[in-house]
Amino acid sequence: MVSKTITLTNAQGFHMRPAGVFANAMAKYKSDITIKFNGNDVNGKSLMNIIAACIKCGSTIELVCDGADENEALQAAIELIESGLGE
Amino acid sequence: MRITDLLKKESIELNAAVSSKSEAIEKLIELQINGGCISDAEMYKRDILAREASASTAVGDGIAIPHAKSDGVKEPSLAAITVPGGVDYGALDGNPSNLLFMIAAPNDGDVHLEVLSRLMTILMDADFRQKLLGAKTKEDFLAVIDAKENEKYPDEPKAEEKPKTGYRILAVTACPTGIAHTYMAAEALERAGEKLGYSIKVETNGSGGAKNVLTKEEIEAADGIIIAADKSVDMARFDGKRLISTKVSDGIKKPEELIQKIVNGDAGIYKHSGEAAKSESSENESFGRKIYKHLMNGVSNMLPFVVAGGIFIAIAFLIDTIAGAPQDANFGTNTPAAAFFKTIGNYAFNFMIPILAGYIGKSIADRPGLLVGFVGGYLATTGSTFTAITGDIPSGFLGALFAGFVGGYLMLGLEKLCDKMPKALEGIKPVLIYPIVGLGLIAVIMCAVNPIMGMINTGLTNLLNSMGSSSKVILGCVLGGMMAIDMGGPFNKAAYVFGTAAIASGNYDIMAAVMIGGMVPPIAIALAATFMKKKFTKAERKSAPVNYIMGLSFITEGAIPYAASDPLRVIPSCVVGSAVAGGLSMLFKCTLMAPHGGIFVFAVVGNWPLYIVSLVAGAIVGAVMLGLLKKKVTE
Numbered sequence: 215m216v217s218k219t220i221t222l223t224n225a226q227g228f229h230m231r232p233a234g235v236f237a238n239a240m241a242k243y244k245s246d247i248t249i250k251f252n253g254n255d256v257n258g259k260s261l262m263n264i265i266a267a268c269i270k271c272g273s274t275i276e277l278v279c280d281g282a283d284e285n286e287a288l289q290a291a292i293e294l295i296e297s298g299l300g301e
Numbered sequence: 302m303r304i305t306d307l308l309k310k311e312s313i314e315l316n317a318a319v320s321s322k323s324e325a326i327e328k329l330i331e332l333q334i335n336g337g338c339i340s341d342a343e344m345y346k347r348d349i350l351a352r353e354a355s356a357s358t359a360v361g362d363g364i365a366i367p368h369a370k371s372d373g374v375k376e377p378s379l380a381a382i383t384v385p386g387g388v389d390y391g392a393l394d395g396n397p398s399n400l401l402f403m404i405a406a407p408n409d410g411d412v413h414l415e416v417l418s419r420l421m422t423i424l425m426d427a428d429f430r431q432k433l434l435g436a437k438t439k440e441d442f443l444a445v446i447d448a449k450e451n452e453k454y455p456d457e458p459k460a461e462e463k464p465k466t467g468y469r470i471l472a473v474t475a476c477p478t479g480i481a482h483t484y485m486a487a488e489a490l491e492r493a494g495e496k497l498g499y500s501i502k503v504e505t506n507g508s509g510g511a512k513n514v515l516t517k518e519e520i521e522a523a524d525g526i527i528i529a530a531d532k533s534v535d536m537a538r539f540d541g542k543r544l545i546s547t548k549v550s551d552g553i554k555k556p557e558e559l560i561q562k563i564v565n566g567d568a569g570i571y572k573h574s575g576e577a578a579k580s581e582s583s584e585n586e587s588f589g590r591k592i593y594k595h596l597m598n599g600v601s602n603m604l605p606f607v608v609a610g611g612i613f614i615a616i617a618f619l620i621d622t623i624a625g626a627p628q629d630a631n632f633g634t635n636t637p638a639a640a641f642f643k644t645i646g647n648y649a650f651n652f653m654i655p656i657l658a659g660y661i662g663k664s665i666a667d668r669p670g671l672l673v674g675f676v677g678g679y680l681a682t683t684g685s686t687f688t689a690i691t692g693d694i695p696s697g698f699l700g701a702l703f704a705g706f707v708g709g710y711l712m713l714g715l716e717k718l719c720d721k722m723p724k725a726l727e728g729i730k731p732v733l734i735y736p737i738v739g740l741g742l743i744a745v746i747m748c749a750v751n752p753i754m755g756m757i758n759t760g761l762t763n764l765l766n767s768m769g770s771s772s773k774v775i776l777g778c779v780l781g782g783m784m785a786i787d788m789g790g791p792f793n794k795a796a797y798v799f800g801t802a803a804i805a806s807g808n809y810d811i812m813a814a815v816m817i818g819g820m821v822p823p824i825a826i827a828l829a830a831t832f833m834k835k836k837f838t839k840a841e842r843k844s845a846p847v848n849y850i851m852g853l854s855f856i857t858e859g860a861i862p863y864a865a866s867d868p869l870r871v872i873p874s875c876v877v878g879s880a881v882a883g884g885l886s887m888l889f890k891c892t893l894m895a896p897h898g899g900i901f902v903f904a905v906v907g908n909w910p911l912y913i914v915s916l917v918a919g920a921i922v923g924a925v926m927l928g929l930l931k932k933k934v935t936e
Contacts, residue, residue: 227414230366231356238393261360262425268418 215280216288217250224298227270230261232299237261239294245281247291258291302415303454304379304423305447312336312380313439322390325382326350326367329403332380338405344373345405359392364424368404370413377412378405379420381442383434400430423449470499470563471515471523475506475530476549483507486529486552493556499564506534525563526571527552531590537573544571592706599661599674599705600866601840606653607858608847613646615854618901628895628902650858654698654789655679657865658705665709666716669735673712673743677704680747686755687748696747696754697790698861702868703750708743715739754791761795773810773887780811781818781883781919785875788822788857788864801896809892813906814883816855816893817916821882822875823859824852824916825923829874829931832924836931841866852920855899870930878923885915 224232240247240259247258251273257263258277269275277295279287294300312332319325330346333339348369352358359365380403387397402420406413423429429449436442472490476482487503494501502519505512517538520526525543528534529552545559545568552559562568617639618632626635634640655678662674681700683692696703715738719730726734761783768776783796800815830837830845837845841863851859864871892907906912 229414230358230360230368230417234356234360234393262362262364262421265360266418266422266425268414270414 215278216284217276217278218288218292219274219276220292220295221274222269222271222295224295225271227273228264228267228299230265233264234261235300236291236294237264239290240287243279243281243283243287243290245279245284245287247287248278248280250276250278302377302412302419303450304416304419305443305450307377307416308379308381308443308446309336310439310443312378313442314382315436315439315442316385317382319382319384319388322353322388325365325384325388325390325398325401326353326403328382329367329380329401332382333378333403333405336378336380338376338378339373340375341371341373345369345371346373348373349403357391357393359390359398360421361392361394361396362424362427363387363396363399363430365390365392365398365401366404366417366420367401368406368413368417370406370408372408374405374407377407377416379403379416380405383436383442385434400424400433419450423453469519469523470494470501470525470527470560471519472501472503472527472552472559473506473515473530473534474503474549474552475532475534482531482549482553486549486556487513489553489556490527490529490560493560497557497560497564499560501560506530506532525566525568527559527563529553529559536571539571540573542571543568546571595661595664595706595709596702596866598664599657599659599702600862602660603653603657603865604840604844604862606649606656607851607862608844610646610649610653611847611851611854611856611859613642613649614856615850615899617641617643617646618854618898622901628898628905630896632895632898632902651682653858653861654682654701657698657861658701658708661702661705662709662712665706666712669712669716669731669739670709672736673708673739674705676740677701677708677743677747680704680744680751684751684754685748686752688752690748693751694755694758694791694794695789696751697787697793698865699787699790699868700747700750700754702865704743704747707746708739711742711746712739715742758791758795761792762799765795765799774884776811777814777887778880778884780814781821781886782876782880784815784818784857784883785822785860785879786872788819788861793819793857797896804894804896809894809907810887810890812896813891813893813912814886816897816899817886817891817912817919818879818883819857820852820855820899820916821879821919821923822852822857822864823848824920825875825878825927826860826863826871827852828920828924829927833928833931835933836928838934853900855897867931870932871927874923874927874930877926878919878921880919881922882915882919885918886912889915891915 226232237259249256249258249264249267251267251269254267256267277288277291312335314328314332317328319328326349330342330349334342339345348371349367352369353367358367382401384399384401387399390398392398404413404416432445433442436445474483474486483505484507487505490503491501502515503513504515520538520542526539528544528546529549531549543563543566545562620639620642621633621635624636626632633643655675658678658681659671659675662670678701681696681704684695685692712735715735719734768779780796780800783792786792796815800812803811827845827848830842834842848859860875864875889908889911891912894905895902903909
């Protein structure tokens with residue numbers, strides 16, 4: 215299991231479109247992707263879960279990847295968030 | 302932010318007959334418009350379509366949530382449709398969408414994401430989605446959402462309960478300025494309603510127009526209505542309802558009592574009888590407010606004269622100081638340049654008191670009031686009496702306040718009297734009758750009042766003379782306080798003359814106490830306005846720095862605009878501050894040989910370091926007291 219804490223910088227936060235970009239990208243990996251935010255564990259592969267978590271711009275989240283390709287998954291997730299989630 | 306607060310019944314359509322994505326969007330926008338939160342439908346539609354063009358808003362599991370932040374949206378709102386067979390909305394999972402919610406959000410704020418998040422939270426439950434799809438009526442649909450929200454968010458209060466779940470009270474708040482009290486009363490009523498457990502809706506008639514307007518249905522369903530207003534509100538709509546009509550301050554001070562009255566059925570049934578009923582109450586209640594308005598009209602017009610005149614006089618002192626002129630009785634006019642500024646400054650000051658009275662009179666009685674106010678105010682400065690018509694002891698700004706109000710209401714009375722005169726004389730009333738009769742009346746009144754000022758003055762002078770032998774410190778307190786009481790009226794004059802007379806007889810400590818007493822009020826006010834901003838109006842704060850200069854130059858008049866607008870709080874504060882300074886000056890045996898000049902003659906003040914200490918102490922005492930006494934200003 216690997217994890218990293220990161221701050222969300224895209225203006226909209228995990229809005230529907232950024233959440234979709236993220237969930238779709240994560241779906242490609244076998245590992246479980248969890249976003250720890252505000253004391254909740256959010257399934258990083260589920261668009262609905264991410265949106266329901268209401269993660270706004272400037273929020274700090276912890277990404278946790280657990281599985282065979284956990285390192286690649288975490289790397290991809292971080293790059294995606296740092297690049298602004300397609301905004 | 303509850304979903305049920307945002308989703309109105311008019312914005313729901315069950316089993317909508319739509320067969321494509323564009324038809325579904327079309328339908329949802331139509332429903333949003335029904336809900337009334339859209340200001341520009343074209344713009345909103347454009348923004349929705351732009352959002353869809355970038356990526357579909359179908360999130361899978363038969364759900365689609367088209368959304369857009371848009372300038373075409375007034376308030377956040379929701380619309381919903383169910384589509385039995387589903388519609389192809391371009392979902393990633395390829396399934397058709399049968400449950401569609403559309404979010405409208407204004408272009409600012411995070412409401413958008415919160416609504417989306419909450420909607421998604423409840424929609425993740427498959428059972429809940431089935432219940433929504435199975436709803437037979439719009440009420441059922443909303444009830445299902447309401448139940449789910451109660452389960453997910455049990456702690457939050459609902460913004461509005463349905464009438465059947467409890468008493469329902471409506472209220473309207475309004476005040477003349479419509480900036481603060483309207484909203485304070487609304488908040489107090491809402492809180493009281495919440496505390497007592499009765500749902501309440503409050504319409505605010507503020508300066509920006511009516512907000513949260515009561516609908517016809519709400520009025521019909523309500524138990525009763527509370528009107529907490531100091532101005533007239535639209536009453537016709539409340540015909541036949543139980544109603545309490547009261548002052549806006551009651552809404553702030555005793556909201557619970559008002560609500561209980563309605564709940565207990567103690568309020569009378571309101572019968573609308575046209576204009577008369579409402580205008581009557583507002584006339585009575587706002588009398589104090591009117592007095593204040595008249596007063597402020599006088600003060601605001603006087604202010605420029607005080608500021609400009611005061612600065613000119615200060616410049617004159619400065620010039621004489623630089624020129625090294627002797628600091629004697631002629632200080633401030635010894636060099637031609639100083640004389641220019643001093644004289645012009647004094648001329649501006651001469652207008653100050655008449656302007657105050659004149660514009661109070663004009664505010665009360667319009668143009669006919671201007672003449673009586675001006676002349677009455679001028680007579681207050683000359684102090685004319687029947688026996689000494691060219692002038693005696695001035696009654697100062699207190700006399701001017703008297704002249705302004707008495708003159709103004711006198712003219713209103715005169716106009717009423719003249720109502721009975723023949724129509725043919727209508728034209729000459731404003732050009733002949735009002736001015737001539739008004740001038741005569743105000744002259745008689747002021748000449749009758751001024752001798753009282755003379756008597757006060759004589760009495761005070763005698764008192765001061767008899768005190769000469771008693772405690773010097775007490776004498777200093779009395780002199781200082783007198784300088785601040787009327788700032789140019791009989792008290793001030795008596796103290797000042799006593800001080801100058803003392804110089805002539807070689808007692809220099811008395812003049813020192815007198816001058817310091819006159820320096821404290823403007824400085825105390827300036828300090829208070831600098832450090833307690835909330836207690837002064839914007840205009841008052843802006844002219845406050847000038848008061849430092851005026852105070853330091855011994856131009857007590859700088860305090861007059863403040864004293865005139867709030868005499869009962871400002872005058873006592875100034876008197877106490879000045880008395881402290883005067884007493885201290887005596888205690889420290891400070892002396893002064895020049896009859897004026899303020900800080901510019903400090904060089905000739907005996908024991909000047911402690912004289913400054915006395916000044917600072919008095920000013921601070923006055924400022925602190927002013928801060929404690931003065932109320933917060935609501936502009």
